[in-house]
Structure formats: C-alpha cells, structure tokens
Amino acid sequence: MKISDRITGPALSLFGVVVIVGATRLPTVPGVRFGADLMPMLVGVGFIGLGIAISMGAFIAGGGQKLVDLSEWHVPMRKKLAAVWTFAGLVLGIFLFESVGFPLYAVIYMAVLMLLMGASWLVTVIVSPTVVMLLYVGFSKGLLVPLPAGLLGGILS
Amino acid sequence: MSVETLLQALSIVFQADVLLAILLGAVYGLFIGALPGLTATMSTALLVPVTFYMAPVPAIALIVSSTAMAISAGDMPGTLLRIPGTPASAAYTDESYQMTLKGKASTALSIGFFFSAMGGLVGATVLLVTGPLLAKISLNFSSFEFFWLAVLGLLTCALVSGSDAARGFTSLLIGLLISTVGLDITTGAPRFVFGQMELMGGVSFIPVMIGMFAFSEILRGFTTGQTGSGAEMPKLGKIVPFQGIFGLFRKYPFSFVRGASLGTAVGALPGIGGDLAAWIAYGMSKRFSKTPEKYGTGHPEGLIESTSSNNAGLSSAWIPALVFGIPGDAVTAIAVGVLFMKGVNPGPRLFVENPSMPTAIILCFFVANLLLFPLGFAAIKLARHVLSIPRSVIVPIILVCCFLGSYAVNNTLFGVWVMLIAGVVGYLMERNGFPIAPVILGLVLGPVLERNFIMSMQISGGNLLGFFERPIAAFLGVVVCLILVATATRSILYFRRGAPDEEDAVQSPQ
Numbered sequence: 001m002k003i004s005d006r007i008t009g010p011a012l013s014l015f016g017v018v019v020i021v022g023a024t025r026l027p028t029v030p031g032v033r034f035g036a037d038l039m040p041m042l043v044g045v046g047f048i049g050l051g052i053a054i055s056m057g058a059f060i061a062g063g064g065q066k067l068v069d070l071s072e073w074h075v076p077m078r079k080k081l082a083a084v085w086t087f088a089g090l091v092l093g094i095f096l097f098e099s100v101g102f103p104l105y106a107v108i109y110m111a112v113l114m115l116l117m118g119a120s121w122l123v124t125v126i127v128s129p130t131v132v133m134l135l136y137v138g139f140s141k142g143l144l145v146p147l148p149a150g151l152l153g154g155i156l157s
Numbered sequence: 158m159s160v161e162t163l164l165q166a167l168s169i170v171f172q173a174d175v176l177l178a179i180l181l182g183a184v185y186g187l188f189i190g191a192l193p194g195l196t197a198t199m200s201t202a203l204l205v206p207v208t209f210y211m212a213p214v215p216a217i218a219l220i221v222s223s224t225a226m227a228i229s230a231g232d233m234p235g236t237l238l239r240i241p242g243t244p245a246s247a248a249y250t251d252e253s254y255q256m257t258l259k260g261k262a263s264t265a266l267s268i269g270f271f272f273s274a275m276g277g278l279v280g281a282t283v284l285l286v287t288g289p290l291l292a293k294i295s296l297n298f299s300s301f302e303f304f305w306l307a308v309l310g311l312l313t314c315a316l317v318s319g320s321d322a323a324r325g326f327t328s329l330l331i332g333l334l335i336s337t338v339g340l341d342i343t344t345g346a347p348r349f350v351f352g353q354m355e356l357m358g359g360v361s362f363i364p365v366m367i368g369m370f371a372f373s374e375i376l377r378g379f380t381t382g383q384t385g386s387g388a389e390m391p392k393l394g395k396i397v398p399f400q401g402i403f404g405l406f407r408k409y410p411f412s413f414v415r416g417a418s419l420g421t422a423v424g425a426l427p428g429i430g431g432d433l434a435a436w437i438a439y440g441m442s443k444r445f446s447k448t449p450e451k452y453g454t455g456h457p458e459g460l461i462e463s464t465s466s467n468n469a470g471l472s473s474a475w476i477p478a479l480v481f482g483i484p485g486d487a488v489t490a491i492a493v494g495v496l497f498m499k500g501v502n503p504g505p506r507l508f509v510e511n512p513s514m515p516t517a518i519i520l521c522f523f524v525a526n527l528l529l530f531p532l533g534f535a536a537i538k539l540a541r542h543v544l545s546i547p548r549s550v551i552v553p554i555i556l557v558c559c560f561l562g563s564y565a566v567n568n569t570l571f572g573v574w575v576m577l578i579a580g581v582v583g584y585l586m587e588r589n590g591f592p593i594a595p596v597i598l599g600l601v602l603g604p605v606l607e608r609n610f611i612m613s614m615q616i617s618g619g620n621l622l623g624f625f626e627r628p629i630a631a632f633l634g635v636v637v638c639l640i641l642v643a644t645a646t647r648s649i650l651y652f653r654r655g656a657p658d659e660e661d662a663v664q665s666p667q
Contacts, residue, residue, distance in 0.1 A: 003589055012327060019334065022349060029344045034614045036341035036348050039607045043337070046330045053323045053648070072380040072588075083379040090560060090577060094570050106560075110553040117549035131554050135561060145206070145565045 002069040009055030016047030082116035089113065101150015106132040159512075166516035169214055170524065178215040179222040179521060183528045186223035187536055190230030197227035198487045199371045203558050205363050205491060206565035213499040217518050220492050222525035225277055228467050229529055232269030233540055236262060248435040249463045255455030266540060267399045268460050270533025271406075272413060276465035277526035279417040280424065280472025285519045287476065298505070300616065301624055303481070304609035305633035307602050310483050312640055315595045322644050324591045332599020333606070335360050342604055343611050355571040362494060362600045364563035364576035366487065369593045371559050372580025375552055377587065398537040409461050412442060416465030424470030425477065434470035439463040468529075472522050479503050479515050483602065487594055490601040 023040035073080065089109045096105050110128035115121070136156075139145040149156045169175065182204070189200035200223050208216035228246075235250035236257050246269075256265035298306075311333075315325035338349045339359030350356040406413065419441065420434040442462035443452045452459050475492075477483045482504035484490035496503050507515055563576035583593055617623025625631040 001585060001588055003585070008589065026341075026348055027344075027346045029346065032344055033619065034343075034611050036344050036346040038611065038614075039603075040334065040337050040348065043330050043334045046326065050323050050327045050330065054327070057321075057323065057651075075380060079379050083376060086375060086379075086556060087577065087581070090556065090573065093560065094573055097570060106557050110557060113553040113556065114549055117552060119547065119549040123550065127550055128553070132557065135557060139206075139561055139565065144210070145561070146568055147561075147564075 001073065002066075004065050004067045004069075005054050005058030005061075006065075007067055009051045009053075009058055011051070012054060013048045013051030016044045016049075016051060019044035019047060078116055078118075082113060085109075085113055085116055097150075098148050099150060101152055102147040103132055103136045103152050103156065104150060106135070162512045162516055165513035166520050169513060169517040170218075170520045172215075174212070174215045175218050175517075175521070176524070178211065178219040179524050179528065182219040182222035183226040183525060183532055186226030186228075187230045187532055189223070190227030191233045191536065191540075197224045197231065198366070198491075199374070200224070200227045201488050201491045202363060202367045202370060203562050205495060206562050208495050209498070209565070213496060213501045214514070214517050214521075216495055216499065217492055218521040218525075220488070220495065221518070221521045222528065224488050225273075225468055225471060225522070225525045226529065226532065228471055229270050229273035229464075229533065230536060232273075232464065233266060233536065236265045236269065237540060246435070246467075248439045249460050251453060252439075252456065252460050255453065256457070256460070259455045261455065262540075263396045263398065263537065264401060264405075264457065265455075265460065266537045267402050267533075268405065268457055269464050270529055270537065271399060271402045272416070272461050272464040273468040274526045274529035274533070275413060276417040276420055276470075277468030277472055277522065277529065279465075280421045280469035281519060281522035281526060283421045283425075284472050284476055284479075284522065285516070298481075298629065299627065300609040300612040301627055301630035302633060304606065304613050304624070305630055305637060306477075306481055306483055307606040307609065308637050309633060309640075310477065311595070311598060311602055311606065312637060315592075316640070316644060321590060322648060325595055328586065328591045328593065328595040329599045332596040332601075333603045334599075335365065335596075336600050336603020337607070342608050355567075355569065360575060360600070361566050361572065362490070362597060363566050364572040365579040365600060366491065366597050367559050367562050368576035368579030368581075369583030369586075369596060370487075371555060372576060373583030373587060373593075375556065376580065376584040378548070378552070396538060396540070398534045405457055405461065409458050412458050412462040413465045415441065415445070416462035417469040419462075420466030420469030420471075421473040423466070424473035434466040435463040438466035468526065472526075475518070475522075479518065480505060480508070483605070484598065487597045490597055494601065 019040055023037040023044060026035075026037045026040070028035050028037070073083075089112065093105050093109055107128050110132060111124050114124045114128060119127075136147060140147040185204070186197070186200055189203075190197060201220050204219055204223060208219060211219065231246040232253060235246045236253040253265040253269070256262065311329055315329040316322055336359070338356055340346070340357060341348055347357060416438045419438050423434040423437060439459050439462065442459040443449050446452065446458055448456070448458070471488075474484075474489050478489035478493050480503075482493065482502065484493045493503050501507065501511075501514065503515075559576060559580075560573055563572040564570060566572045583596075586593060586596075613624060617626075625634045
C-alpha cells in the first residue's frame with residue numbers, strides 16, 4: 001500500500017504537534033530544568049520539520065500519484081485470504097491463547113495458512129502438528145516459557 | 158592485550174557449552190540465511206528468547222556464529238534463484254546468478270563462503286587488535302563525547318539507510334519517540350504510558366524488531382509473488398565445493414584485500430554496519446577494475462570484493478558495540494541488548510574491569526568464521542535440498558516463531574501486540590520508502606542519547622557551546638554539524654533542481 005507524500009507530510013507534521021502537546025502535559029519535577037518533556041519536545045519539532053520537508057518534496061514533484069495506491073494488493077483471492085489470516089489469525093490467537101491453548105491453536109493457525117499458501121493436505125497434516133509440538137516442547141519444557149496447554153492440557157501434562 | 162587475558166579468553170571459548178552454541182548457531186544461521194527473504198537480523202531476533210536461558214558468552218557466541226553463517230549463506234538463494242537471502246547479498250545477486258546461468262554455480266557459491274570467511278577473519282583480527290586500544294582512549298570520554306558519538310551513529314544510519322534523508326530521519330525519530338515511552342530515566346516520571354502497566358517499563362526492542370523485519374517481510378511477500386513454491390531451479394552444473402578457489406585468490410588478491418579493508422572500515426562506523434559495505438565494495442570494485450565491462454555478466458572479481466567486505470564489516474561492526482556500547486547495526490543492537498539483559502554492560506569499562514569477556518567474544522568470531530569452511534562445503538553440496546523447502550511451509554513456521562519470540566520476552570501477550578503493530582507499521586514504512594534500521598537503532602540508542610544529552614545540558618547549564626568545549630567532543634560535534642550542513646545543502650539543491658537525481662540515490666540496504 002503506497003500513500004502519497006501529500007498525505008504523509010502533513011500527517012507527520014500533525015503528529016509532531018500531537019507529540020509536543022503530549023510532552024507539555026508530562027509531569028514536571030520542581031527544580032529540574034531539563035526534565036521528561038525535553039526529548040519528546042525535540043522529537044515533536046523534528047516531526048513537524050520533516051513533515052514540511054516531505055510535503056515540499058511532494059509539491060515540487062507535482063501530482064499524478066494516487067493519494068492511496070492499493071494496486072499491489074490486486075492479487076488472487078487466495079493470497080488475499082492468506083494475508084488476512086496471517087494477521088487476523090495471530091490476533092485471534094491472542095484472544096484464544098488461554099482458553100484453547102497454544103499447541104492446538106498454533107496447529108490450526110499453521111494448517112490454515114499452509115493450505116491457503118498452496119501446501120498439500122498431506123504436507124499440512126504432517127508438518128503443522130510436528131513443528132508445533134517441537135516448538136511447544138522446546139519452549140515450555142526446555143526454556144520454561146509458560147505456554148498454556150489449554151484444551152490439550154490433559155494430554156500434554 | 159596481555160597474554161594472560163588471551164589465555165583466559167581462550168579457556169572461556171573452548172568450553173563445551175560455548176563451542177556447542179557456536180556450532181548450533183552456525184547450523185541455524187545456515188538454514189535461515191539460505192532461505193530467501195529471511196535476514197541475519199531476523200535470525201538473530203528469533204534467537205533472543207533462547208539466549209534468556211544462557212550464560213553471556215554462549216549467548217553472544219550463538220548470535221555471532223548464526224549471523225556470520227546467515228550472511229554467508231544468504232548468497233545461496235541469490236546465486237541459485239536470483240532471490241537475495243540477506244540485504245548484504247542483494248548487492249551482487251545479479252553477478253552470482255549470471256555465473257549460475259553459465260553453469261558456474263559451484264564456483265559462485267564457493268566464492269561466497271570462502272571469501273566471506275577470509276573477510277570475517279580479517280575483521281575479527283582488527284577487532285582483537287584495536288578493541289582494547291580504543292577502549293583505553295574512550296575511558297576519558299564524558300557525557301559530551303558519548304552524546305556526540307550516539308548522534309553520529311544515528312545520523313549516519315539515517316542518512317545511508319535510504320535514498321531520501323528526510324525519510325531516514327523520520328524513521329529515526331519514530332525509534333527515538335518509542336524509546337521515550339515508559340519511566341523517564343532522569344526524573345522517573347511516566348511518559349506516554351496511557352495508564353498501561355506494561356508500558357511503564359518501556360517498549361522492548363525485540364518484538365518491535367521481530368515485527369518490523371520478519372512480520373513485515375512476510376506481509377510484503379504476499380504482494381511480490383514470493384509466496385509460491387514453484388520457483389524454477391536453474392541448472393547447477395557440476396557441484397565441486399571450493400574447486401579453483403585458490404586460483405581466483407591468486408588472480409584477484411587486491412580485490413580481497415580492498416574488500417576486507419573497506420568492510421572493516423565501514424562496519425566499524427557506528428550506525429552503519431556490514432550490510433552497506435557489500436554495496437560500496439561492489440561499486441568500488443567495478444570502478445577500479447581493468448575489465449568493468451564484464452561486470453553483470455558473471456564475473457568473479459566484483460563478487461570476491463563484495464563477499465570479502467560482507468563478513469569483515471560484520472566483525473568490525475562490533476568495535477563500536479563492544480568498545481563504546483553503541484551498536485553498529487541492528488544485529489549488534491540486539492547483541493548489546495542481550496548483554497545488558499545478562500548484566501554485562503558493553504563499553505570501555507568492560508575492557509578494563511573484565512577484559513577476558515570481550516576478548517572471548519572476539520575469539521568467537523574466529524571460531525565462527527573458521528566453521529564457515531566445513532559448513533560452507535556441506536552447504537554447497539546440499540544447496541539444492543535446502544532451497545527446495547517451499548515458502549508455503551516455512552512462512553507459517555516463521556510466524557509461529559514470531560509469536561513465540563514476542564511472547565517469551567516478558568511471558569505476556571503484550572509483546573505479541575507490539576510485534577503485530579510494528580509489523581504493519583514496518584510494512585507501510587518500507588512500501589513508502591522509509592527505512593527500518595534507523596527505527597531500531599533509535600529505539601536502542603534513544604535512552605543512551607537522552608541520558609547523555611540531559612546530563613550534558615545539566616553540566617553546561619543549558620549552554621549548547623559547552624558541547625564543544627572538550628577537544629574530542631568538539632571534533633565529533635564539528636563532524637556532526639558538517640554532515641548536517643552537507644545534507645541540508647544537498648536537500649536545498651534538490652528542491653531547486655525540482656527533480657530527483659537517480660545517480661545520487663543510494664540503494665536502500667533493507
């Protein structure tokens with residue numbers, strides 16, 4: 001997704017203003033001359049300046065470019081679904097992490113993505129549970145990362 | 158460095174756990190580097206959760222060997238499929254692929270491994286010799302010098318990471334802004350935490366980096382057709398690893414020396430790192446070659462020079478990281494973070510108080526680079542099989558690893574949210590020409606920069622001229638000012654011309 005500098009430049013400057021406003025609201029310590037607000041203030045000023053520079057560059061280069069160009073996402077539906085699942089599947093995984101558990105959800109997530117990306121059923125059925133189990137055992141038993149077993153708790157404990 | 162320090166360091170390195178870490182790191186790096194689109198930085202980021210459970214030296218040895226191997230193995234998909242495995246190998250992918258089309262894949266792969274290892278050994282030697290010396294000099298540094306060094310590193314990174322200075326600086330400011338989240342280092346006041354307890358401790362650079370490099374790369378793959386598994390393999394020719402390599406070494410000695418020297422010099426500059434070295438080396442090789450017309454047709458000369466610079470730069474990037482505590486690139490930024498987590502603070506004091514520790518880390522480079530020879534031999538033999546793993550299998554595995562890596566930082570799902578947001582932001586940034594490396598360096602160096610800036614402001618009473626009163630600080634300050642003036646002048650000329658100058662554009666090494 002490409003966004004025109006005619007949007008990016010002003011957005012950066014506006015963001016700089018927001019940062020400065022946020023910095024002015026930070027608590028101050030009496031007697032401390034250079035406090036928590038100094039660095040964010042400087043960063044905010046930088047954003048405003050760079051936003052202006054990028055806007056000027058877009059102005060000089062002239063128009064022609066779309067404000068938002070989504071043409072690179074004109075890909076087959078299967079790829080679009082795979083891209084959506086890549087992100088949405090992980091978000092869903094965050095919400096189902098405790099209740100469903102890491103091993104079962106990770107197998108489902110991997111299997112769906114593998115199939116959407118063109119892997120065969122046989123490869124999917126073999127690879128996704130094998131890899132997830134190896135990772136689960138490696139991280140939870142080997143590295144002691146507390147990964148919830150969830151619905152498979154009875155089997156894996 | 159004393160003989161006693163060297164012997165102590167050798168005894169640390171030649172422990173079973175350190176050697177095993179080096180070997181496993183090398184095999185892992187070989188696997189990651191050989192897969193298209195997976196970078197050495199990504200491989201390092203994914204290793205961080207594993208290092209939580211290791212002692213400092215094996216942890217860094219793991220990172221060092223995986224990075225050295227990933228950078229070298231990154232030449233493999235570039236040579237065989239014209240898909241660069243790492244940003245560094247993108248510089249000469251066309252050249253090596255042309256050799257493959259001529260049936261010289263074995264030679265191209267051998268050049269990659271052999272000269273990477275040789276360049277790495279040169280860089281490690283320079284690191285071993287100059288590291289303690291530079292540390293002694295830098296012990297006299299005050300907050301003013303460290304402030305300017307941090308500025309210099311961030312500045313150079315922002316300027317060389319892309320073709321557009323404004324975009325590089327924007328990326329840098331994003332990183333610096335993220336670094337201000339959490340408790341203020343001087344007053345303890347909470348900043349930009351929005352009532353979230355998880356933000357009180359700041360934003361960890363690990364999920365940000367996993368998201369920006371790995372997750373964004375996968376998102377980008379959906380639009381660039383890299384998700385398919387049917388990439389056609391060219392004919393490999395006869396695979397005989399390292400055959401004729403010494404003949405090439407004798408024929409092009411200056412290319413090797415120049416490439417290794419350049420890589421060492423560029424890699425040692427804080428904020429630049431090894432990735433850029435290969436791009437500069439290839440360009441320089443063509444400029445000084447007697448047969449520049451052969452470049453791009455499968456000519457080994459440019460390949461030797463740029464692969465030599467690759468690993469030389471990788472080793473010397475640790476000079477600013479170990480000596481000043483200022484990472485030279487994203488990989489050393491992660492490694493410095495790992496050392497901090499282990500309670501080992503990189504910087505000049507480390508060379509004085511515990512000299513065997515940095516020396517042991519440097520010795521790991523020698524072992525890792527020597528391992529490139531046998532593992533490279535095996536990798537060349539196995540090239541076809543390694544590359545046959547379809548992306549439809551490897552991408553889902555990487556995504557689950559991204560999830561686990563981000564979660565394991567603090568064992569909370571907050572890290573996964575950070576990774577996802579950083580991934581989408583990283584994707585949008587790269588698609589719109591904003592480099593990612595400055596974000597990471599800004600995030601890592603932000604606290605160093607702010608601490609030294611605030612301290613210097615307090616010492617000088619807010620007088621900015623105080624930043625130029627000490628000789629080394631004045632020199633560094635003048636260098637920074639000159640770079641800023643040159644950048645501003647170039648931008649003004651650009652605006653007056655009104656059109657971009659393609660020749661001036663520096664290829665982004667992301």
